[in-house]
Amino acid sequence: MMKASLFCSAKYAAPVPDDVWPLPGTYYSPDVAVRSMQTTFDQFRLADEYGFDWVTCAEHHFSPMSLTPNPMVMAGALCQVVRRAKIAVLGPTIPILNPVRVAEEFAMIDVMSNGRLVAGMMRGTGNEYVTYNINPSESRERFAEAVALIRRCWTELEPFGWEGKYYQNRTVSIWPRPVQYPHPPMFMSTSSPEAAEFAARNGIGAGFAFTTVPLAKKSVTHYRECARAAGWEPTPDNVIYRAAFHVAETDEQAFADMATLPPRVSLTNKNKALSEAVTKSGYFGSDYAGQTTRNATRELAERIELGQIVVGSPETALKQVRRIHDELGAGIIDLVVGVQLGDRTMRSIELFGSKVLPRMHEF
């Protein structure tokens, strides 16, 4: 049974420059921000009503691309908005945050949603390291330690201290504690070889976002091999693939809608100095070419071909989703609202939920 998640990034719903990071507050209108949040809640509520298995929120800073710099706050609100679907926080940017706080917030969400949390552990994009002034060259080490500490917070019943390399706590004993035992399911981005190895070794689910199906196929194969070497076999439920989506009554309508969408430029690539400094820091690891090309700016037709976006009538969308399922063995598709078009976006969610989702559940 393949599942679908609706990922609405809470995009700022008014035209603003798209080639700048960070974007100055001079472009900001609180009225638009409030309206953007209401639209986001409407879309999540609709997805829940139309049977989406999960809803997704994520962390991005200093950008109108997403108004959820703290996705835990959004997830807390979603506990009330979304009654049935799981709430996937994919995710907090672990290396720039306080891990004990992350463990506590996740635990709160798991309690408030009665065990519906899916806990993403992300390193985030390069620009996020500027946000709280963290050196991106230490990202991987901080990530590994933070994940170990978060897991310890969830599972250790005795108060404990932590003498880490990057984190130091003398007494930790979190309340509340998660509902799910031993802890909520964990996912991380596994596009790089290092990340796939870490996830496999630590029993963490694999996530592929803003990549292509061919690149993800290579990575998921590596992830499965590493998991096998670590003594376990990932199931489709351990693999998430994220793609943008827009569904309309017909292919023609869907493509016409999408024609309004500008090419996607990653946040880091909006700032040349930042992008160069992050690259120099070694942030991308051993597979630099793969990790940077997957984020390249592409036109719509190429993005569809590469499985970066699902566009068309329900029938066409189903075929595209089927291909992702078959090629990657992915059990969850995380569908990003591709374009914000008011009623037509709401209709896209309804069409996917009513016409595509029931058939995906049969995969």
Added chain:
Amino acid sequence: MISESFTEAFVEAGGFRIRYVEVGRGHPIIYLDESGGLQLSRGYEMLAQTFRVIALELPENRRSASIEDLARHLNAAVTALGIERYSVMGTSFASTVALWMALLRPESVEAIVLSAPAAPPRDESFEKRAAELPQPALVLLGTDDKVTPPECVRLYRELLQSCHIVFVYGAGHAIDADRPEAFASLVGDFLTRKEQFVVRETSALIHP
């Protein structure tokens, strides 16, 4: 590497001749190593910058003698060295000996540090005394330790009135050798401030 102030000697106590090494000056830490040897890793050398570290060699029959007897002899050796107030520290099996030393001399021992300890002995007299021991204990466990399971250190929380577990990230069974800076700073802070070590004292000020 042992620093230049390192000295090796013998002390006579209760008819036993106990070999020891000593390094540093300050509050005495009586250290017992699981292997029984007197090799001091970098972690202890760093600790010796603030403390007087005295490693006592465990006798060869350490596994056959009763732990209580062993602890009594070692306490006598400490007295023979002219030391009245001290803290005890042990690794692995030697942790239980170090703890026994504290139980026999609660008036002399200030604090207890157990590094990757073996499970406490199931001994009624030991458990009763341990429950009454007011001294604070610090119990360390490396997150990569393949020898000591976390269940072991949890037992000390049940046993002792004041027991602080600290996980040392990235360390295996030999925490002092694997993360010497972390080990020395943590143990040093605990021995200096005891239970108050839970409150951070070092400044986070970036620029005045």
